[in-house]
Amino acid sequence: MLTPVAQPPATRLHDPMLPSLHRVEHARWDTDDTFSLELARVDGATIPPFEPGQFNMLYVYGVGEIPISISGDPARRDMLVHTTRAVGTVTRAMSTLKVGDTLGVRGPFGTTWPVDAARGRDVVIVAGGIGLAPLRPAMYRILAHREHYNRVVLLYGARTPGDVLYRKELEQWRAHFDLDVFVTVDRATGSWRGSVGLVTSLIGRAPFDPLNTAAMVCGPEVMMRFTTAELEKRGVKGDLIYVSMERNMKCAIGLCGHCQYGPFFICKDGPVFPYRRVQHLLSKWEI
Amino acid sequence: MTKRTRQDSETPNIIESRDFQALFDSLAKQGYRLVGPMVREGVVIVDDIAQVSELPIGYVDEQEKGTYRLTHSSGSAFFGYGLGPHSWKKYLFPPRMRLWQAQRHNGSFAIAADDSTAQEVQPLALIGVRACELAALAIQDRVFMGDYPDPHYKAQRERLFIVAVNCIHPESTCFCTSMNTGPRATGGFDLALTEVLEADRHYLLTQVGSDAGAKVLEAVPHRPATREEKAAADTLISHAAEHIERSMNTRGLKELLPASSESPHWDAIAARCLACGNCTLVCPTCFCATVEDTTDLSGENAERWRLWDSCFTTEFSYVIGGSVRASVKSRYRQWLTHKLSTWVDQFGTLGCVGCGRCITWCPVEIDITEEVRAIQAQHATISDGAGRKKKDAHA
Amino acid sequence: MHTLEPILAKHPFFEGLDKRYLELLTGCASNVVFKPDTLVFREGEDAKQFFILREGAVAIEIFAPGQGNVTIQTVEEGDIVGWSWLFPPHRWMFSGRVLQPVRAIALDGECLRKKCEEDHSLGYEFFKRFSHLLVERLQATRLQLLDLYSIH
Numbered sequence: 001m002l003t004p005v006a007q008p009p010a011t012r013l014h015d016p017m018l019p020s021l022h023r024v025e026h027a028r029w030d031t032d033d034t035f036s037l038e039l040a041r042v043d044g045a046t047i048p049p050f051e052p053g054q055f056n057m058l059y060v061y062g063v064g065e066i067p068i069s070i071s072g073d074p075a076r077r078d079m080l081v082h083t084t085r086a087v088g089t090v091t092r093a094m095s096t097l098k099v100g101d102t103l104g105v106r107g108p109f110g111t112t113w114p115v116d117a118a119r120g121r122d123v124v125i126v127a128g129g130i131g132l133a134p135l136r137p138a139m140y141r142i143l144a145h146r147e148h149y150n151r152v153v154l155l156y157g158a159r160t161p162g163d164v165l166y167r168k169e170l171e172q173w174r175a176h177f178d179l180d181v182f183v184t185v186d187r188a189t190g191s192w193r194g195s196v197g198l199v200t201s202l203i204g205r206a207p208f209d210p211l212n213t214a215a216m217v218c219g220p221e222v223m224m225r226f227t228t229a230e231l232e233k234r235g236v237k238g239d240l241i242y243v244s245m246e247r248n249m250k251c252a253i254g255l256c257g258h259c260q261y262g263p264f265f266i267c268k269d270g271p272v273f274p275y276r277r278v279q280h281l282l283s284k285w286e287i
Numbered sequence: 288m289t290k291r292t293r294q295d296s297e298t299p300n301i302i303e304s305r306d307f308q309a310l311f312d313s314l315a316k317q318g319y320r321l322v323g324p325m326v327r328e329g330v331v332i333v334d335d336i337a338q339v340s341e342l343p344i345g346y347v348d349e350q351e352k353g354t355y356r357l358t359h360s361s362g363s364a365f366f367g368y369g370l371g372p373h374s375w376k377k378y379l380f381p382p383r384m385r386l387w388q389a390q391r392h393n394g395s396f397a398i399a400a401d402d403s404t405a406q407e408v409q410p411l412a413l414i415g416v417r418a419c420e421l422a423a424l425a426i427q428d429r430v431f432m433g434d435y436p437d438p439h440y441k442a443q444r445e446r447l448f449i450v451a452v453n454c455i456h457p458e459s460t461c462f463c464t465s466m467n468t469g470p471r472a473t474g475g476f477d478l479a480l481t482e483v484l485e486a487d488r489h490y491l492l493t494q495v496g497s498d499a500g501a502k503v504l505e506a507v508p509h510r511p512a513t514r515e516e517k518a519a520a521d522t523l524i525s526h527a528a529e530h531i532e533r534s535m536n537t538r539g540l541k542e543l544l545p546a547s548s549e550s551p552h553w554d555a556i557a558a559r560c561l562a563c564g565n566c567t568l569v570c571p572t573c574f575c576a577t578v579e580d581t582t583d584l585s586g587e588n589a590e591r592w593r594l595w596d597s598c599f600t601t602e603f604s605y606v607i608g609g610s611v612r613a614s615v616k617s618r619y620r621q622w623l624t625h626k627l628s629t630w631v632d633q634f635g636t637l638g639c640v641g642c643g644r645c646i647t648w649c650p651v652e653i654d655i656t657e658e659v660r661a662i663q664a665q666h667a668t669i670s671d672g673a674g675r676k677k678k679d680a681h682a
Numbered sequence: 683m684h685t686l687e688p689i690l691a692k693h694p695f696f697e698g699l700d701k702r703y704l705e706l707l708t709g710c711a712s713n714v715v716f717k718p719d720t721l722v723f724r725e726g727e728d729a730k731q732f733f734i735l736r737e738g739a740v741a742i743e744i745f746a747p748g749q750g751n752v753t754i755q756t757v758e759e760g761d762i763v764g765w766s767w768l769f770p771p772h773r774w775m776f777s778g779r780v781l782q783p784v785r786a787i788a789l790d791g792e793c794l795r796k797k798c799e800e801d802h803s804l805g806y807e808f809f810k811r812f813s814h815l816l817v818e819r820l821q822a823t824r825l826q827l828l829d830l831y832s833i834h
Contacts, residue, residue, distance in 0.1 A: 016435050017386050017591075018400050042395070061389065061396050062582035062589040087607050102395040129831030159831040186826045188741070188753035193781050196741065196756045198822045205760055220830040226821075248605050250578050253435035256596070257575030258603060260625065262545065263632030268434065284548055286617030 019104025036083040046077040051112035052137035053272040059104030063093040067249045069134030083133040109252040111272045113138040118214035119148040126155045128219025153180040157199025161192040203230040210235030218244040241275035300509040304489035308339045313506035314412045323414035331371035350458040352652035369458035374571035389589040412448040418469030422640040423571035429634040451476035455523040460643030462533040468640045470527040481520035492520040544628040557616035564597030566645035686711045710790040722778035729766030738784035767791025
């Protein structure tokens with residue numbers, strides 16, 4: 001069984017509660033309500049290494065701090081990329097930041113997608129909505145070492161065509177001969193001529209060998225429940241399915257208790273879990 | 288933490304009650320800030336203390352589900368009271384603590400760690416720590432000094448002197464014997480006292496638990512205890528153990544509680560529970576916290592504070608879209624399951640020490656031992672029923 | 683002459699179906715092609731067939747005043763389209779618009795309906811398969827109703 005790798009102690013921070021200052025280098029809206037920030041350290045240092053799937057705690061001066069997954073390329077050490085939706089107090093404030101503004105960053109924290117351990121297999125990445133953001137670093141890492149994998153499939157479901165994240169990049173990826181990218185929307189609008197339907201409906205026909213596939217799934221919990229069921233139905237082994245969970249987090253180091261999920265602290269035992277470890281909790285109510 | 292525990296067989300000493308103040312003075316002289324029990328607003332709390340006379344001398348209390356009554360008796364015992372609502376955790380894990388401050392300048396801002404968090408922590412002497420509270424401290428050590436040690440906790444923990452007191456008057460809400468945490472303090476202290484109050488004598492049988500303890504004791508008049516004195520103290524403690532009324536069978540709880548997540552009994556508890564969070568506030572092991580980011584009116588200065596939080600609030604589990612644990616039932620279930628099951632997964636120990644505070648301070652008399660028993664009984668009935676069915680099928 | 687039987691036999695939808703039923707089915711099957719932007723079927727028309735898509739993509743649409751044609755779902759290679767032929771009044775409730783050139787096998791519903799009535803074992807096999815399809819669609823619709831990504 002593949003096991004997600006916890007953050008190596010080498011990158012452990014001196015005081016994990018103390019944010020370091022970052023400057024906004026680029027800010028853009030990906031969709032009507034989702035934006036990406038590219039951040040560089042104010043002191044000019046390289047960003048601490050991170051692994052696909054990990055997250056940072058982002059602090060907006062005087063407003064508050066929230067966990068946001070890292071969505072940039074792990075090979076880049078000059079820039080940190082975060083994509084999030086402007087839905088709460090902190091993210092709304094964050095969405096108004098301009099190039100040159102500063103914010104605080106703590107991290108990286110949490111477990112990682114098993115991208116290295118998945119070598120030699122087919123990889124199926126299933127993302128729903130903003131769930132594509134924490135999976136993008138995994139895509140970058142896999143594409144950088146494409147020769148180590150068999151088939152690579154990305155299945156992505158968004159709400160409407162206007163909600164499709166990283167559209168240009170998806171189109172570029174779709175043009176790769178060694179990559180299968182399928183995008184579907186729950187609701188078609190305008191001139192959309194692509195798929196309409198749930199992301200789960202893509203699993204049945206996607207080209208991969210279920211018996212030798214590692215699957216990485218991120219999206220709303222209900223979407224992940226149905227996706228994992230569909231993957232298993234297709235024949236993917238539960239041991240090779242990984243999911244990323246979300247809960248409220250305040251400290252990100254397993255001390256504040258907020259992100260408890262059964263026996264786990266999502267901040268340090270997750271956010272990426274082997275599906276088998278959380279399967280029994282996924283269908284439980286209000287856990 | 289690095290305290291060397293001395294042999295239990297080491298002969299205890301006797302401090303006469305009239306010399307007890309010398310212990311306070313000795314601690315103060317060695318630079319410790321002393322905190323201990325005292326009566327305030329009708330309850331025994333812990334706060335800064337300098338004099339033996341400030342102790343709740345002669346006070347006794349009655350505790351029951353949802354009841355705490357403190358009365359002054361004619362007695363002269365220093366430690367005749369039971370546990371009050373304050374646990375010692377407030378000194379290691381303060382209810383409010385500033386984590387850092389930030390100042391805005393030139394359109395940016397700078398963050399500085401709070402000075403008080405690490406270096407300048409004053410050595411602290413806790414006076415009157417009961418066995419269950421030592422156990423609670425050991426549990427919190429695992430929480431706060433694990434993968435990411437909390438700087439304040441660690442600094443204070445390393446500068447801690449503990450004067451334990453063996454329990455000889457357990458409350459009806461106590462169940463330390465079920466949790467193997469009391470009434471006798473068996474380790475983790477610098478000095479442990481057993482108060483013996485006889486018709487004509489009043490002394491403290493004193494056991495040394497560390498070199499620091501021995502050093503403090505040097506400045507206090509004392510002499511080795513006689514066999515009779517030691518026996519008298521032992522009798523009092525065993526007597527206390529025999530008088531613990533409540534119990535909890537912890538066997539199999541770790542598996543039973545998560546397996547009972549859909550039990551209808553949670554509804555029965557939720558019908559009473561006010562989700563007030565009292566139990567989490569008085570609990571000596573509850574460690575949940577939130578952070579608060581503030582700015583002053585000018586917006587030039589910002590701070591981050593860490594505050595005690597409770598899993599009984601709806602905000603606790605808030606994610607975009609709403610609270611994960613919207614119902615009271617799910618919140619009580621989270622608390623109890625965490626204490627007695629998932630805590631073991633997380634920290635290798637139960638999160639309950641049997642101090643009974645959550646029973647006393649619950650305004651609607653919810654009793655953790657009763658609730659556990661009810662869930663166990665329900666499970667027993669179900670398994671029994673299943674067993675019978677099986678048998679019938681075979682017949 | 684090539685018959686469509688081997689193609690039908692290979693489709694998961696007909697997996698495990700008795701050979702004599704497959705033969706029967708083949709008798710009701712024909713190859714069809716559709717060009718982009720043409721309609722495979724139209725809302726309100728009599729539903730006489732269902733389709734097994736061998737190639738291409740079809741949008742299942744409904745016309746809503748003010749919104750034009752709204753796509754509810756798209757179906758692609760390997761999918762089965764159409765169950766209106768099974769139930770009275772045998773009328774299409776949606777339209778099927780070709781997105782990418784379609785090659786399909788059309789099965790004559792009227793013919794099949796008659797055969798199902800005559801042979802209830804065949805009827806059972808058909809309803810088993812179509813009810814599975816219906817359940818999948820219903821589940822998908824329920825999840826779409828949840829509008830999962832809007833709260834995430």
